Amino acid sequence: MSLRGRGAIVGIGEVPTRRIYEGRSMYGLCAEAAGLAIADAGITKDDIDGLVTDGVALPPAIAEYLDIKPNFATGVSMQGASGATATMVATSAVSSGICNTVLVVMGNSRQDAERAGRPAGRGAAGPSVRSEWEEPHGMAPGANTGYGLMYRRHIHEYGTTEDQLAKMAADQRFNALENENAVFNGQPISKEDVLNSRYINEPLKLLESVMPCDGAAALIITTPERAKNMKNKPAYVLGVGLKQGEANIWQRDKFTETPAVDSVRRALEMSGYTPSDIEFAEFYDCYTILAAMCIEDAGLVEKGEIGPFYEETDTTYKGDFPINTDGGQLSGGQPGLAGGFRHVIEGARQIMGKAGSRQVEKSDLCLVNG
Amino acid sequence: MTSAYDKPIPIPANEDLTRPFWEAAKSRELIIPYCKSCTNLFFYPREVCPNCFSKDLTWKTMSGKGSVYTYTHVRQAVHPSFQSANGHIYAIIELAEGPRMPSGIVGCEPEEVYVDMPVSVVFEDITEEATIVQFQKS
Numbered sequence: 001m002s003l004r005g006r007g008a009i010v011g012i013g014e015v016p017t018r019r020i021y022e023g024r025s026m027y028g029l030c031a032e033a034a035g036l037a038i039a040d041a042g043i044t045k046d047d048i049d050g051l052v053t054d055g056v057a058l059p060p061a062i063a064e065y066l067d068i069k070p071n072f073a074t075g076v077s078m079q080g081a082s083g084a085t086a087t088m089v090a091t092s093a094v095s096s097g098i099c100n101t102v103l104v105v106m107g108n109s110r111q112d113a114e115r116a117g118r119p120a121g122r123g124a125a126g127p128s129v130r131s132e133w134e135e136p137h138g139m140a141p142g143a144n145t146g147y148g149l150m151y152r153r154h155i156h157e158y159g160t161t162e163d164q165l166a167k168m169a170a171d172q173r174f175n176a177l178e179n180e181n182a183v184f185n186g187q188p189i190s191k192e193d194v195l196n197s198r199y200i201n202e203p204l205k206l207l208e209s210v211m212p213c214d215g216a217a218a219l220i221i222t223t224p225e226r227a228k229n230m231k232n233k234p235a236y237v238l239g240v241g242l243k244q245g246e247a248n249i250w251q252r253d254k255f256t257e258t259p260a261v262d263s264v265r266r267a268l269e270m271s272g273y274t275p276s277d278i279e280f281a282e283f284y285d286c287y288t289i290l291a292a293m294c295i296e297d298a299g300l301v302e303k304g305e306i307g308p309f310y311e312e313t314d315t316t317y318k319g320d321f322p323i324n325t326d327g328g329q330l331s332g333g334q335p336g337l338a339g340g341f342r343h344v345i346e347g348a349r350q351i352m353g354k355a356g357s358r359q360v361e362k363s364d365l366c367l368v369n370g
Numbered sequence: 371m372t373s374a375y376d377k378p379i380p381i382p383a384n385e386d387l388t389r390p391f392w393e394a395a396k397s398r399e400l401i402i403p404y405c406k407s408c409t410n411l412f413f414y415p416r417e418v419c420p421n422c423f424s425k426d427l428t429w430k431t432m433s434g435k436g437s438v439y440t441y442t443h444v445r446q447a448v449h450p451s452f453q454s455a456n457g458h459i460y461a462i463i464e465l466a467e468g469p470r471m472p473s474g475i476v477g478c479e480p481e482e483v484y485v486d487m488p489v490s491v492v493f494e495d496i497t498e499e500a501t502i503v504q505f506q507k508s
Contacts, residue, residue, distance in 0.1 A: 051439055066386070123398075126381075127382060127383045127384075128383050129414055131378070131381040131382075131506065132380045132414070132472065133414055135378040136377065136379060136380045136471050136496075137375070137473055137504075138444055138452040138458050139448065139449060140444050140446060144446070145442055145444060148442025148444070148460075149441065149462055152485065153485065156440070156485040198446075199445040201446070201460075202443035204442070228486075248473055255440055
C-alpha cells in the first residue's frame with residue numbers, strides 16, 4: 001500500500017532558532033512549538049491523538065508536559081534524519097488508522113546539556129566505536145571530521161572546488177535574510193566571506209558548517225479527509241522513502257555517496273514524479289558537502305556535477321531552482337534534531353503559501369531530504 | 371617519557387573483544403578480525419561477523435601496507451593536546467588487504483599528505499600500557 005496523498009500537513013510551528021534561550025529547556029521549547037503548530041492548524045490539543053518525537057524528547061515526557069494522552073506515541077531516534085523520519089511515521093500512523101491527527105515535535109536547549117554537566121555537541125559519551133578507534137587520532141567535535149573526509153574525497157573524485165560549494169552557503173544566507181526565524185537573519189555574507197572563513201576540518205570551513213543552536217519546531221499531520229475541513233491549504237505527503245546508512249562515516253563503502261540514492265528514488269517512485277518535476281527543494285545541510293552529495297544522489301544533477309550546478313544556478317528563493325529557502329541549517333542554525341526537521345517545516349510552509357517575502361514562485365512540488 | 375601523554379587514549383567499547391588487537395599492537399603487529407566461516411576480513415572488531423553472523427572469528431596479521439583513502443587537515447582540534455600551529459591529519463587508511471581504519475599520519479607535514487599516498491604502519495607507545503596504530507608515508 002502506498003502512502004501517496006495519505007497524510008496532510010495542516011499546521012506548522014517554529015520557535016525562532018537562536019544561539020541560546022537563557023532559562024529555557026528542550027521540553028519548554030517543544031511545548032511552545034507544539035502550541036504554535038496547533039494554533040496554526042486551527043485545532044485544539046484535544047484533537048491530537050498521535051505524537052511522534054525525535055526520541056531525544058521522550059514521548060511520555062512531551063505528552064505529560066502538554067497534558068495530552070495520545071493513542072499513538074513514539075520517538076524515532078534517527079539522528080539528523082529524525083524530522084523527516086518522524087513525518088514519515090506520522091503519515092503512516094494516520095494512514096493506517098492507528099490515530100487521526102499527529103503532533104510531530106522536537107527541539108533543543110543547549111543549557112540542558114550544561115545543567116546535566118555534559119559538554120554540548122561532543123558526540124557519543126562513554127565507550128564506543130568512536131572512543132576506541134577515532135578519538136585517539138584526533139577526530140574533531142561533532143561530525144566535522146567525517147565531513148572533511150567526504151569533502152576531500154569528492155574533490156579527488158570529481159574535481160569539485162571550494163569556490164563552488166561556497167556559493168551554496170552564500171545562496172542560503174541570502175534566503176535567511178528573509179527569515180526572521182533564522183539565527184543568521186540580518187547578517188549577509190558573500191561567497192568570498194565563506195571562502196575566507198577559517199578552516200575547521202580542511203577543506204571544510206567555518207561558514208560551511210552548522211552552528212549548534214536552541215529552538216524547536218512542530219507540525220500537525222492528519223488524514224486528507226480531515227484536512228479538507230481545516231483552515232489551511234494543506235501540504236500533502238506524496239511519497240516517502242528511507243534508507244538507513246552507517247552510524248560512523250568511515251564505515252561506508254563510498255565516501256561520496258549517501259543513502260539519498262535509494263531514499264529519494266523510493267519517494268519519487270511512490271509519488272509518480274521524476275527529479276525534473278521538482279520545483280524547489282529542502283536538503284539536509286549540516287555541512288555544504290553533505291547537501292551537495294545528496295542533491296546529486298537525488299538525481300537533481302548528475303553525480304559529480306554539483307560544483308558546476310552551483311556555478312550556473314541561482315538557488316535562492318528568487319532563483320531558477322530554489323534550495324533551502326529558509327536558509328537551511330547553515331544559515332538557519334541547528335537546534336538539535338529540529339535542525340533537520342526545519343527542512344520538512346519549510347517545505348510545507350512554502351506549499352501552504354505561508355513563506356511571506358521568501359515565497360517561491362512555483363511552490364506545488366517540493367523534495368525534502370532530511 | 372618526560373611528560374605524560376595528554377591526548378585521548380583508546381577507550382574500548384568492549385575491552386574483552388579488542389584486547390588481542392591492542393596486545394598485538396604492543397608487540398608491533400597489526401591484526402584484523404577474520405571470519406573463519408565466510409572468510410570476511412572486517413574492521414572494526416565485532417562479536418559476530420557483519421557478513422554472515424558467525425561467531426567463529428579469529429585475527430589475521432596484516433602486511434602493514436596501505437594507502438590514504440581520504441583525509442582531512444584538522445585545524446580545530448577536539449582536544450587541546452591536538453591543537454598546534456599547523457593542526458594535524460586525520461586519515462582513513464585502506465589496508466592492502468582491504469579493510470579501512472582511521473589513523474593519524476606521522477612523520478610528515480600535513481601539506482604533504484594526498485589521496486592514494488602509500489603508507490606503512492607504525493606503532494606508537496603512548497603510555498606504559500597502551501600502543502596505538504598510526505601510519506606514515508612509505
